[in-house]
Amino acid sequence: AQTVTQSQPEMSVQEAETVTLSCTYDTSESNYYLFWYKQPPSRQMILVIRQEAYKQQNATENRFSVNFQKAAKSFSLKISDSQLGDTAMYFCAFMKRGGATNKLIFGTGTLLAVQP
Amino acid sequence: GAGVSQTPSNKVTEKGKYVELRCDPISGHTALYWYRQSLGQGPEFLIYFQGTGAADDSGLPNDRFFAVRPEGSVSTLKIQRTERGDSAVYLCASSFRTSGGAGDTQYFGPGTRLTVL
Numbered sequence: 333a334q335t336v337t338q339s340q341p342e343m344s345v346q347e348a349e350t351v352t353l354s355c356t357y358d359t360s361e362s363n364y365y366l367f368w369y370k371q372p373p374s375r376q377m378i379l380v381i382r383q384e385a386y387k388q389q390n391a392t393e394n395r396f397s398v399n400f401q402k403a404a405k406s407f408s409l410k411i412s413d414s415q416l417g418d419t420a421m422y423f424c425a426f427m428k429r430g431g432a433t434n435k436l437i438f439g440t441g442t443l444l445a446v447q448p
Numbered sequence: 449g450a451g452v453s454q455t456p457s458n459k460v461t462e463k464g465k466y467v468e469l470r471c472d473p474i475s476g477h478t479a480l481y482w483y484r485q486s487l488g489q490g491p492e493f494l495i496y497f498q499g500t501g502a503a504d505d506s507g508l509p510n511d512r513f514f515a516v517r518p519e520g521s522v523s524t525l526k527i528q529r530t531e532r533g534d535s536a537v538y539l540c541a542s543s544f545r546t547s548g549g550a551g552d553t554q555y556f557g558p559g560t561r562l563t564v565l
Contacts, residue, residue, distance in 0.1 A: 336490075365552070375537060377491070377556035423490050427552065433504035434543070434552045435481065438490030 334359040334426050338439035345414045346447050352399075353409045353442045355424030363429040366400065366407045367436070372420040380422070383407065385429070411444075419446045450474075452557035454540050460563045461530055469525040469560045473542030480523050481554060482515055483539040491539050497523060498545075530564045537561050 335358045345351035357366070368380040383391045383400050390398050395412045411418055421443050425436040453472045461467050473480050479498055483491035493507040497517045508514065512530075517523040527534055541554040 367553075369556075375539075375559045375561070377539065377541075379553060379555070382553060425490075429552075433493075433496045433506075434479065434554070435493040435496060435504065435507070436483075436491070436541075436554060438492070440488070440490050 334361070334428065334437050336424055336426050336437055336439035338424055338442050340442045341440075342443045342445070344445045344447060345411075347414055347416060349414055350410060350412045351414055351444065353411075353422050353424075353444065355407045355409070355439060357405050357407065357424070357426050359405070359426065359428075361428050365427045365429055366398075367425040367427065368396070368398070368407075368409045369423045369425060369438075370418075370420045371423060371441070377423070381409065414446045416446050416448060418444060420444060452540055452542055452555055454538075454557040454560050456560060457558065458561045458563070460565065462565050463530060463532060465530050465564075467527050467530055467562065469527075469538050469562070471523045471525070471540030471542075471557060473521065473523070473540070474555055476544065477542035477555075478520065478545055479543045479552075479554075480517060481541040481543075482523070482525050483541065485537040485539055485559070487536070494525070494538075527562075530562075532564050535562055535564045 364385045366383045370378045399408045421441045423441045424439045482494040485491040496504040500520045512528045515525045537559040539559045541556045543554045
């Protein structure tokens, strides 16, 4: 079975600074996706970034980028130029590719507070 | 529609009552998922529909929970004889398909917060 671990329950960063959120996972699969989702107080889970495991290049989306280390099973999220609107719960998630069910397996989340 | 919608936004019920939670996926999305998020936890998978059929219901905690999607669009999660432990946020997500491509990305609704007194 796959597991996702987020070891930082809470993080804080000053506005305009850079912060990195950690995620590790355990799987015997070789073909999978990894995701970071953001959940603000509104509860809506918003996709931040997605990484295909077969791609060596790290995914980037504007101020968000990942450091994907497949051998180490590590998938950290870097947020540059942090903004107040980035304050939210961040979840790392795993999805097996090509399975019968594309269910997501989530970590327990990291609560990020961006301070003015 | 513009996004996944869920109704009601909040539901308060008494122990032992029956509740229905509704999910309206993004138009054209054939795959639909239900997740349950307890306080301080990440979402946990409940059930997956591909079209009208439940392709995987392995996450349903017991037989008090079941879900339907009769026309392959709107889905209803039904909980019988609710218990206090059922209190959680119930999230719905949809995607285009499950073929291992970019269409697998799941888009979530705002959830229904269920409180069982």
